[in-house]
Amino acid sequence: MYSTTEKALIASIWEKVMPHTEQWGGEALERLLAVFPQTKIYFKHMNTCPGSAAIRAHGGKVMKAIGSAAGDVDNMASTLSSLSELHAYNLMVDPTNFKLLSHCILVVLANHLPSEFTPEAHLAFDKFLASVAAILSHKYR
Known part of the structure; x- marks a missing residue:
């Protein structure tokens, strides 16, 4: 569950x-x-070279999926269900990688949003990304 403050920070x-x-x-x-x-x-x-158009495009797809979850924090499991199935059954991505990517996203946000990414915002967004990673890993069980 997310508090009203956490939801506002994520949004x-x-x-x-x-x-x-x-x-x-x-x-x-x-x-x-x-x-x-x-x-x-x-x-x-x-x-996978730095600056690759393919990596940039895929990164955009990843962030848009995260954005869908951010827009519906109370219903993330449903929002991300098809991605969870895709990554578990088709792509067979090691679920540990979702946590690693979450960390990388936090670093990028901290770099680009130094004044907005306060400790409170960092905590809320970390909690949010941990939920996203858990939902994406759910189908592996």
């Missing part, structure tokens, strides 16, 4: 992210691939 941060989903999503994926190179196994089909 406020996401409002600032929306115009930059592809750029910041690409940065988060680039960071993931650089810091955790073992994750490259899931991207064999695309150019």
Whole structure:
């Protein structure tokens, strides 16, 4: 459950992210691939070089999915259900990677939103991304 304050912080941060989903999503994926190179196994089909258009586009898709969840915090499990199935049954992504990507997203947000990404906002968004990761991992059980 999220408090009213947490929901407001998540919505406020996401409002600032929306115009930059592809750029910041690409940065988060680039960071993931650089810091955790073992994750490259899931991207064999695309150019994983920094600045790659494919990584930037996929990062945008990831961030838009997160945005869908941010827009419906009380119903995230339903919102992310099809993505959970896709990643578990078709792509067979190790669910640990969702947590790693969440960390990378937090770093990107902190870099781009230094004054808005207060400790309270960081905590709320970390809680939110942990929920997203848990929902995406749910079908693995």
